[in-house]
Amino acid sequence: MLATPGKLPSAAQDSRWAYETKQDGQRAVVYLPGDGSVLLRARSGEEITGAYPELRPLGEVLGRVPAILDGEVLALDEHGRADFQLLQNRMGLAHAPARAARLAARTPVHLVLFDVLHLDGDPLLRVPYTRRRARLESLALDGPYWSTPGAVVGHGPEALRATREHGLEGLVCKRLDSVYEPGVRSRAWIKIRNMRTEDVIVGGWLPGRGRLTGLPGAVLAGQRSAGGRLRYVGGVGTGWSEAERTELAALLRAAGTDVCPFDPVPAVAGAHWVLPRLVGEVAYSTRTRAGLLRQPSWLRLRPDLTPEESAADLPRDVG
Structure with a gap:
């Protein structure tokens, strides 16, 4: 049951x-x-x-x-x-x-x-x-x-x-x-x-499939470590309405780059990288020991925050 x-x-x-x-x-x-x-x-x-x-x-x-x-x-x-x-x-x-x-x-x-x-x-x-x-x-x-x-x-x-x-x-x-x-x-x-919420910086995305073809299927999220590096904390693939996903697609295309902003580069096949300037708020259950977010879900874009203003630093033991 x-x-x-x-x-x-x-x-x-x-x-x-x-x-x-x-x-x-x-x-x-x-x-x-x-x-x-x-x-x-x-x-x-x-x-x-x-x-x-x-x-x-x-x-x-x-x-x-x-x-x-x-x-x-x-x-x-x-x-x-x-x-x-x-x-x-x-x-x-x-x-x-x-x-x-x-x-x-x-x-x-x-x-x-x-x-x-x-x-x-x-x-x-x-x-x-x-x-x-x-x-x-x-x-x-x-x-x-x-x-x-x-x-x-x-x-x-x-x-x-x-x-x-x-x-x-x-x-x-x-x-x-x-x-x-x-x-x-x-x-x-x-x-x-019980879900926690934090701000993340978008550093890439994965293409959607099926009805999501042409739209992002997931965004690749990061947070700043104590040393200032953007560390990958996981992919977020749920939480958007169709309109929000379409809006996000336009923002991601405008921010496209050939350079991965994460350090170290995550092993994510098929990733499209973007300039790390979009900040979003996500909900998640907990973190893995490597600092990845478990069961993350997108809540909203944070246009009121710049990546420098985002207060979502990684815990020291995973940074």
């Missing part, structure tokens, strides 16, 4: 919803047959058990009680926050057990469990969220590499504010009477992603 992007429920509806922390990881359905084994499947259906050998002991925790659980595999940074870039080093190793074991010793994952779909012979898909949640919590699944984080009923604005204050990805709102709908992106689950 998947969540639909949206906003917090209204104050009048707040008490009918539960709120869970959203963290950036790999979704996994966990099968516990009751024979001491465990099997994990990704959203694609691919078996990923071998990528996470530290989770194998979970198969013995419930003894002979079979269960199917829903959760998220995370890699945590030194502050205990999910770091998707760390997790990427672990993903895709289901058929490389030796390497998976080495990385597990160095960067163990943590499985957060938030739903139970089948338990001890009882199918729970048509059971309301509140009862499923109670069954899940009764299992007391808290171990060295897995846990069952709490959910808050009501107090949505406070819950969302807490995720922002702690630098977490966001919030998932779940209607208390909702059943579990496998494979459905449901309005009974709403996800709210």
Whole structure:
């Protein structure tokens, strides 16, 4: 079951919803047959058990009680926050057990469990969220590499504010009477992603395809490092209306140059470079360790700012 992007429920509806922390990881359905084994499947259906050998002991925790659980595999940074870039080093190793074991010793994952779909012979898909949640919590699944984080009923604005204050990805709102709908992106689950905003300098663009032929498909954004260099921070391909994209195309053509303004030159195939004089504001979720923006979206041009006035310097550790 998947969540639909949206906003917090209204104050009048707040008490009918539960709120869970959203963290950036790999979704996994966990099968516990009751024979001491465990099997994990990704959203694609691919078996990923071998990528996470530290989770194998979970198969013995419930003894002979079979269960199917829903959760998220995370890699945590030194502050205990999910770091998707760390997790990427672990993903895709289901058929490389030796390497998976080495990385597990160095960067163990943590499985957060938030739903139970089948338990001890009882199918729970048509059971309301509140009862499923109670069954899940009764299992007391808290171990060295897995846990069952709490959910808050009501107090949505406070819950969302807490995720922002702690630098977490966001919030998932779940209607208390909702059943579990496998494979459905449901309005009974709403996800709210905490987004940051910063100014960037446009240094290039990539041509659009299909209905965007002749228009920019993405702009290549940069920010000044402490030394004054324009460092590439990623491509931004969403957030424009058709009219805004057409306006931007004219500005980019007028600013065209054969010289890449980024230092170092990014490895972006098919890039068209422009003089770094356009400033825009973008929203993004977080940064990678290399300083790239994750999930960036264009908000607006900033004609009121020159590149010199843009205050969007890179953090010192990536500059």
